[in-house]
Amino acid sequence: MSNSDRVVLALGGAGTVGSGVVKALLDKGFKVAVISRDSSRLEKLRSFVSSNNKNNLTTIVGNVGTEEGAEQAKEALLTEVGKVTDIVSSLGFSWWQGGPPHTQTLKDLQWVMETLLLSTFVSWKAFFPLVKDNSDSTYTFITGGAGEKLLMPGTGFLTVGAASTLAFCQVLREEYPEVPCKLNQLKINTGVGTPERMAPGYLNHLDLGEAVTSLVERRDTSHTVFTINCPADLKTVILEGNL
Ligand SMILES: NC(=O)c1ccc[n+]([C@@H]2O[C@H](COP(=O)([O-])OP(=O)(O)OC[C@H]3O[C@@H](n4cnc5c(N)ncnc54)[C@H](OP(=O)(O)O)[C@@H]3O)[C@@H](O)[C@H]2O)c1
Numbered sequence: 001m002s003n004s005d006r007v008v009l010a011l012g013g014a015g016t017v018g019s020g021v022v023k024a025l026l027d028k029g030f031k032v033a034v035i036s037r038d039s040s041r042l043e044k045l046r047s048f049v050s051s052n053n054k055n056n057l058t059t060i061v062g063n064v065g066t067e068e069g070a071e072q073a074k075e076a077l078l079t080e081v082g083k084v085t086d087i088v089s090s091l092g093f094s095w096w097q098g099g100p101p102h103t104q105t106l107k108d109l110q111w112v113m114e115t116l117l118l119s120t121f122v123s124w125k126a127f128f129p130l131v132k133d134n135s136d137s138t139y140t141f142i143t144g145g146a147g148e149k150l151l152m153p154g155t156g157f158l159t160v161g162a163a164s165t166l167a168f169c170q171v172l173r174e175e176y177p178e179v180p181c182k183l184n185q186l187k188i189n190t191g192v193g194t195p196e197r198m199a200p201g202y203l204n205h206l207d208l209g210e211a212v213t214s215l216v217e218r219r220d221t222s223h224t225v226f227t228i229n230c231p232a233d234l235k236t237v238i239l240e241g242n243l
Pocket residue numbers: 011012013014015016017018035036037038041062063064065066090091092093094095115116119142143144145188189190191192193
């Protein structure tokens with residue numbers, strides 16, 4: 001199956017991480033679909049990708065973080081694109097430093113868990129059946145780390161949310177050891193930015209997108225966690241396919 005026959009659903013594709021992935025996938029000839037709650041973010045994404053690729057990008061307004069919203073988005077998606085062969089999930093938010101736990105409310109923690117963990121679970125439950133039994137398919141999670149680097153004053157709830165998403169991905173690997181679809185994860189232990197908003201040690205979202213695209217293109221690993229601590233580590237993901 002050539003890249004042009006493959007349709008990748010990029011969950012979170014309108015975000016900082018996701019937009020780099022979407023652009024890289026389109027540049028390699030894949031068809032890509034993105035669901036976002038915000039039509040203006042989708043417009044921004046359309047103007048960000050190369051003009052000769054725009055026809056290969058399908059955008060749908062929807063909320064994949066609720067069971068009802070995810071089912072509605074799935075129906076709209078299948079009507080538009082017919083099939084999904086691959087999924088990349090980078091749902092969540094870029095950063096959270098709301099303060100130490102005693103200054104926070106239950107609502108704050110609920111928001112963190114809803115955006116990081118619950119949207120990842122609910123969308124996985126809705127969309128995984130589309131690719132689960134196909135050995136030519138991939139499902140790739142992009143998560144943050146939850147180690148020492150993240151835990152600094154005021155980031156506690158981010159660590160709680162990131163840790164729970166990591167645990168969820170581990171649970172999937174353990175519960176579905178034999179699933180035909182290739183199930184992989186990139187665990188990013190550093191910041192990710194657009195070329196205009198970079199800081200020392202950050203990953204350029206376009207370089208990250210290239211690494212994710214090579215993983216999706218190759219389909220030769222499953223149940224693997226690629227840990228990315230610095231930009232050089234992305235090369236490992238890309239080069240492993242050329243060994
Ligand atoms: N940015 C970083 O520095 C960094 C570093 C390490 C790891 N990561 C990982 O990458 C993930 C994404 O980060 P990011 O920087 O790309 O965040 P972002 O720019 O805020 O984008 C997150 C995306 O997730 C989507 N999303 C969240 N809940 C949703 C829902 N219920 N329904 C539909 N879409 C939903 C948002 O969609 P809408 O368009 O609908 O708002 C948005 O497009 C993080 O959660 C983290 O695990 C990021």
